Amino acid sequence: MKKDYYEILGIDKGATAEQIKKAYRKKAIEFHPDKNPGDKEAEENFKLAAEAYEVLSDPDKKTRYDQYGHAAFEGGGGFGGGGMNMDDIFSQFGDIFGSAFGGGFSGFGGFGGGGGQRRVKGSNLRIKVKMTLEEVANGVEKKVKVKRKIQAKGVTFKTCPTCNGTGQVMKVTNTILGRMQTASTCHVCGGSGQIIESRPPQADAQGMVMSDETVSIKIPAGVTEGMQLKVSGKGNDAPGNNSIPGDLIVVIEEVEHDTLKREGENLHYDLYISFPEAALGVSKEIDTVNGKVRIKLEEGIQSGKILRLKGKGIPSLNSYGSGDLLVHVNVWTPRTLNKEQKQFFEKYLTDENFIPKPEKSDKSFFEKVKDMFS
Incomplete structure (x- = not known):
């Protein structure tokens, strides 16, 4: 089971962006490969801290993690977070270390401007x-x-003579405060520390082909x-x-599905039935995400009745089960009637059995909506 990201950094869920950054820097310096040469456990903790920071420092990823946990990043390499290597860490977060390690990272490609080659x-x-x-x-x-x-077959590179493979050029400026040294990305190699030595004719200026x-x-x-x-x-x-x-x-x-509407992990289905079906009861076939199922409606069912099919909705990303399928029963009123049909309804227009007599158990529309969202 994966360790909680907040626990890895030693912070709580209410931590600010600055507190998250500060906590990551502390952990990263503690487990940095330069301080712990050859220590595999420290290297693993270093990667875990970077993985936690990658998620918690991004508001969108943090929101998804708070809602779904690690399940939000599962599948095909994850939704950000997970599987980070040293190259990813130093290229993305190298500036956070500042001068803690002399601005460079020995043994891992010299990210951050050390003596090695930039990756x-x-x-x-x-x-x-x-x-x-x-x-x-x-x-x-x-x-x-x-x-x-992708890099073309046959393309070769050599060390950039302008920056000597560091990817950066140093500039010294005389100011009233004294001599100041600044570093900038090499304009010749674009920061890679290498330039093309030879390339096949089909490759572009960077040695790439589609x-x-x-x-x-x-x-x-x-x-x-x-x-x-x-x-x-x-x-x-x-x-x-x-x-x-x-x-x-x-x-x-x-x-969008033809008949099912999604609301989070729940699904909604509108089922229309006729007056006779509502009065006599009926068996109906409805759609679900895993094929059709048959449900039975009792006689005298009312329009607006909501039937809940447990577990027939969408599975949760955090593996906490599935939502439900809510079937909304709608009694269809015919818009036109022939003479015989009109006579039938006129005959029972004042019949006591056809006069609406809602019971306390027959909830109003607003009560049903309230129940749906609670």
Whole structure:
């Protein structure tokens, strides 16, 4: 079982953004590889702290985590958070360490401007994936075609002579306060520390070619419209021998169902029946996300009655069971009647059995709405 992110950083749910950042920096410095060389446990704690910070420092991810827990990030690399490596950590959060380690990180590619070579990450790609309500309810594995940039075969790189492979150039300026040294990204190599030595004719100026790739994405049951899934390493490549590819960001888009309406984990179904069916009782077949089921309506059922089918809704992402299917019974009133039908209803217009006599158990519309949301 995965450890709670708040517990990892030693904070509570009410922590501010600044407190979260401060707690992460403290943990990261405590378990930093430079302070704990060869200590696998410290390295694992270092990664866990970064994973927790990646989620809790992002308001959207934090909201989803507070609501669904770790289940919000399951499937296909997670919805952000999970599976972070040293390259991800130093490239995303290296500036948080400040000068705690001399501005560099030995042994891990020199992120942050140390003496080593910078490791550049490729750009992310973003696609939308449409899902039917049945797929949302049951989870699905989707195969999507992605057009991404990859390094061309035969391309070679060499150390950038301008920055000597650091990805940064130093500039010294004389001011009234004395000599000031500043670092900026190398304009020749773009911060990668390498430039192209040779490339095949089909490659672009960065040594890249376009490639079509089929990516398999496992999407768990219970996802919602707009939720984002991160598939690590399936974005664009970056130039250089020491680079890593970006990520593929998959945005969930729900396809509207013909008869079922979703409300969180619950589903709603409008069932229309006739006067005779309402008076005599009837058996009806209705749609669910797992096929059709037959339900029995008792005689004398009233319009507006709500039948609750337990567990026939959408599973929760945190594996706490499933929502319900709420069947709304509507008695259909015919708009036109022939002569014989009119005579039938006129005959019973004043019949005492047809005069409305609601009982206390027959809730009003507003009471039913209140019950639905409570």
